[in-house]
Amino acid sequence: MFTVVIVGRPNAGKSTLFNRMIKSDDKIKAITDKLPGVTRDINYGVAKWEDKTFTVVDTGGFFPEQKAENIIQKQMLEQIEIAISEADLIIHLLDGKEGLVPDDIETARWLRQTEKEILWVVNKIDNPSKLSRIYEFYSIGTEQLIPISALTGYGFEELIEKIIERLPLTQSLKSEEELPKIAIVGRPNVGKSTIINALLGKKRMIVSPLPGTTRDAIDAVCTYYGKKYLLIDTAGIKRLSYYKREISQQVYVEKLSYFKALRSIERADIAVLVVDATEGIVNQDQKIAGIVAEQKKGLIILINKWDLIPQDERDRKAKIFAEEIRRKLWFVDYAPYLTVSATNKTRLTKIFPIIDQILEEYAKRVSTSELNKLFNQKLKDVVLSSGGKELKFYYITQVDVEPPTFVVFVNDKSAVKQHHIKFIEKLLRETFNFEFSPISIKVKQRK
Template identity: 85%
Template sequence: MFTVVIVGRPNAGKSTLFNRMVRADDKIKAITDRLPGVTRDINYGLAKWDNKEFTVVDTGGFFSEQDSEDSIHKQMLEQIQMAISEADLIIHLLDGKEGLIPHDLETARKLRTTGKDVLWVVNKIDSPSHLSRIYDFYSISPELIPLSAITGYGFEELIEKILERIPPTKSTTSEEELPKIAIVGRPNVGKSTIINALLGKKRMIVSSVPGTTRDAIDAVCTYYGKKYVLIDTAGIRRLSYYKEELSEHVYVEKLAYFKALRSIERADVAVLVIDAIEGIVNQDQKIAGIVAEQKKGLIILINKWDLIPQNEKDKKAKFFADEIKRKLWFVDYAPYLTVSGIDKTRLTKVFPLVDQILEDYSKRVSTSELNKLFNQKLKDVVLSSGGKELKFYYITQVDVKPPTFVVFVNDKSAVKQNHIKFIEKLLRETFNFKFSPIEIKIKQRK
């Protein structure tokens, strides 16, 4: 996916611009709040404008090497350089209120040496009356975009500049058309062992040291003549860990987390691996939450089943069935399996589940069928919600991957989460959306 990276000195307004670009409502904030830090670390989000999507990366303040005498600043600089290396477009955000400083010129020089496409954006131009603030920055580039990340002044022009740089969708190669499966989970739950078993050969490094796999690695495998791309990701550590003092080890793990998020974005289906001995922990819930928020298909694998004593397997299976309902209720559509990467127990069931998820993921239902359901279940039904009268009019499907539906009502503010869950249940039961995530949007009919 096209990637836009925002860089600049500390306090130039990068995070404010990031939030505006990804339209940081509660849903997006839930993702960015999970990422380490606010000013030190990389924040990652998905932006959608005019039917185009692109990745936005918010970096920490861009310190110079001279300012980076301590290890934290050095690691921050390395993080930013890593993000820049993956960028298709860089936004150099300049502080129009503070004015031009030598560091801005140094950063601009370094960005030019990357050969990347760069937009020079002067922030804190809150109104046309402040346009004189940009004059100093013409020494960096004759093409400057004035902007106020807070008020939105100049924002439409910036978005237009970004969108015109996103290439049209090209016909994909055969490998790009293959179903993509991201193997995700905490460190040391057995992800690489599972992917090696699925591949039938030792493709990944397997170690008892948590976080051995630090990068996403793609491998193509074949199951009964059908090919799939498996993406092995670095283990995602508990997020409180990232708030501790940075060390070289922590820095590597932070980059691994960033790459794991990108792997989930690339995938059609995520396979969440959980340790059968440790059970479902808080971080497993958070990873599942990231997958759910990105509306990807999900399969849950309870791994290391070979370590469960034979006389306890039935009891343990019932325990996990209850635990999944209780702790992962928000992905109640996701199938789960008890497996062993070591002895390959039930791993052959993964690919048929992927196929079924992808079939549901791409399913379309005609508007006539949808409204036949609405006429049977919701026509002329008037609900009271917080003293407001709520009436459902009609429904239509507007997209797939995931199946996305728009429901028209008389009063959008009266629609509560329980109403949406009820409609989702109707759709799943009526049209057999068994394992796919579903997105339901509410619109008020004028």
């Protein structure tokens, strides 16, 4: 798909423009804030304009290489280079409110060296009365500037028309929304971004020993034996009490990241929960698994950093983890788990056959005749006593998929307890091979 990459200084309005271009409430939008450097990773989205579709890439703030002061800033530059290498068109976004600065000229010089086509766009021009702001930008070395306001939409249609003019006459309209969506979730600094980078074979996500490096929910397409998956890297989910401490701009941005991580789980088909092998299953891991379970999403547990466990301790540790998962994550007992090393890329690709199996089960539909054949064999004429009430099961039907959802009809809904539901779930799993997928069972009282 035709790819447009947005590049510019920190706080020039790149994420605001990105959000306007993908313009859909059901997409996870890039975090925007007045704090410079909020966007650290590259963020992918699909823009649709009438019958045209193209990919938009939001990048972290660009600054000359000699000004990169730490590992994160250096990796931000590496990621921008990767994004630009994939670009068909670059938007150099300039800050019309702050005016032309030396870094803009240096960025323009660097972009020209890529030999990619570039649109020079001056942002924060809210109305025609502010058009005079753009004139100084001509000294950047271009004959055409496009004034816009990413915030209000002024000049936005003209920018889109310039992009549409450059689209190829024919292109695939297959949207990334059609791909299986896999959200990588977990506490801060457990290795989520490293796992995605290893799977992609590219440094798409910034990796650092600093907790909280990923602030946004970042999408990337991964191909495994010809099949594509949309991987979603999310910010580390901290304890909710963390976000209730003294309000500051930093906490505000991190709280947005927290809710974006939750929304990433909502739109995913499967969540991959990454836990730290050196720490075991902790309370926050349980809470994140609980969020996934409540939303009835597929779940895979990756025990990462297995390379840090001494070789002679691994068998014992594996047994400890199996027991911890059984005891602490009992409510997702259908979820498979793997020990992996993102750093050494050990056993990571084993998740793809599991993902495929979950997706198949997640979309599976069982006929009413097959379901009631099972009921007739196991529950016909069975009358149970529950709290002094007589409970009788009549029949069962499947009403939905993703997740597979079943409705059981009984004589007295109030008499149905959790252990009855678990018994029926066990029957369904064993009989119809729902090994790893979550399933939902609802109860209705027959009148």
